[in-house]
Amino acid sequence: MDVDFAKLNGRKILITGGLGFIGSNLAHRLVRAGAHVTIYDACLDPYGWNWFNLDGIRDNVEVVIADIRDEVKLKEHVRGKEIIFHLAAQVGREVSMANPELDTDINCNGTIKLCKILAELQNGVKVVYAGSRGQIGEPIYLPVDEAHPTKPTDVYGINKLAAEKYLLLYGHIYDFPVVSLRLNNVYGPRCQMQHGYYGILNWFIQNAMTGRDITVYGDGKQTRDYIYIDDVVDAFMRASLLSTADNDIFFIGSGVETLFIDMVKQVIQAVGRGRYVHVPFPPERESIDIRKFVITFAKFQKATGWHPKVDLTTGVQRTVDFYRRNLEHYRS
Ligand SMILES: NC(=O)c1ccc[n+]([C@@H]2O[C@H](COP(=O)([O-])OP(=O)(O)OC[C@H]3O[C@@H](n4cnc5c(N)ncnc54)[C@H](O)[C@@H]3O)[C@@H](O)[C@H]2O)c1
Structure with a gap:
């Protein structure tokens, strides 16, 4: 299925969380397609906001520093938009267990504010939401598909699921289209690499590049589904x-x-140096860890023609190449 991205030319687009990893990569692509992009980001720590993420497009986007929980500000910038990419979120799984109120406040209340605004404005804006594999929990069958039951192992997964349901509910009642893309482990250029709360592959790249040991919890035989950022942006x-x-x-x-x-070995190979050590799982991590995970993208492929184009070896190499040029802007 051919998609004409030129149709985004001149479209008014809002990206919540747009200074972060996925949002900024999306912004680069949208600017190239000729869209009018507004980035809405609260610059909260320890999340992945980074001004350098806009390097090359800073003069082509509007940036609003504000919180999605600020209903007045959010409404001001939702008004007049045709497409909203809703990516702003508390994204740390362990953070969500240590501070469940914060996770609920940002991921649920923040999304509810957006829903209320869209209901009030009634402008038929399209919303694309960044959902998460964390909404599933430990799979009872593989590959995971959209019919798989949801039983999250952390507060983050529960709240990402709730936010998805709020959007679909409001979209249904107030007549605006919503799509939720439940993302797996995304990696690539512009991801934060200062800590391993999330974006672990990028964190390991920093470890290898700066001569620190990569720590692997347990035997490292857990499985994951890694997806390169360009494929996610395309989706x-x-x-x-x-x-x-x-x-x-x-x-x-x-x-x-x-x-x-095997992901760790790919990182070490692409960087050309680095070392990993096995350490026991910290209890707070082990209790929420998922043993095996992989999805099928057949449903999205059928709906949109999408399929991933970048394999892990190529994607990791491209990511390493990016940080070789830009490490000073991302390293801790
Ligand atoms: N990266 C992944 O592997 C992955 C996997 C599944 C889902 N997701 C989802 O994708 C989205 C983007 O994640 P990312 O990897 O780009 O993370 P990121 O940390 O790089 O970006 C998140 C951005 O949201 C901003 N933000 C946080 N709270 C906010 C608030 N209250 N108001 C306004 N801005 C706020 C942060 O400042 C940050 O810039 C999130 O919704 C996340 O749940 C990501």
């Missing part, structure tokens, strides 16, 4: 343009089940 662009994905949920991933330890 968001398609979801925003095609009505065939409206009012539905989809998994976005590579469809390849990778051993955690």
Whole structure:
């Protein structure tokens, strides 16, 4: 299925969380397509906001520093938009267990504010939401598909699921299209690499590049589905343009089940140096860890023609190349 991205030319677009990893990569692509992009970000720590993420497009986007929980400000910037990519979130799984009130406040209340505004404005704006594999919990079958039951193992997963349901509910009642893309482990250029709360692959790249040991919890035989950022951006662009994905949920991933330890080896190989050590799982991590995970993207492929194009070896190499040029802007 051919998608004409030129249709985004001149469109008025809001990206919540747009100074972060996924949002900023999306902004680069949208600017190239000729869209009018507004980035809305609260610059909260320890999340991935970084001014350098806008390097090359800073003069082509509007940036609003504000919180999605600020209903007045949010309304001001939702008004007049045609597409909203809702990416702002508390994104740390362990953070969500240590501070469940914060996670609920940002991920649920923040999304509810957006829903209320869209209901009030009634402008039929399209919303593409960044959902998460964390909404599933430990799978009872593989590959995980959209019919799989949801039993999150942390507060983050519960609240990402709730936010997805709020958006679909409000979209249904107030007549605006919503697409939820449940993302797997996304990696690539512009991801924060200062800590390992999330974006672990990028964190390991920093470890290898700066001569620190990479710590692998347990035997490293957990499996994950790693997906390169350009493929994720392509999925968001398609979801925003095609009505065939409206009012539905989809998994976005590579469809390849990778051993955690094999991902670590790929990182070390791409960096050309580095060392890993096995350490016991910290209890707070082990209790929420998921043993095996891989998805099928068949449903999204059928709806939009999307399929991933970048394999792990190529994606990790491209990511390392980016940080070789820009490490000073990302390292801790
Ligand atoms: N990166 C992944 O592997 C992954 C996987 C599944 C889902 N997701 C989802 O994708 C989205 C983007 O994640 P990311 O990896 O780009 O993270 P990121 O940390 O790089 O970006 C998140 C951005 O949201 C901003 N933000 C946080 N709270 C906010 C608030 N209250 N108001 C306004 N801005 C706020 C942060 O400042 C940050 O810039 C999130 O919704 C996340 O749940 C990401």
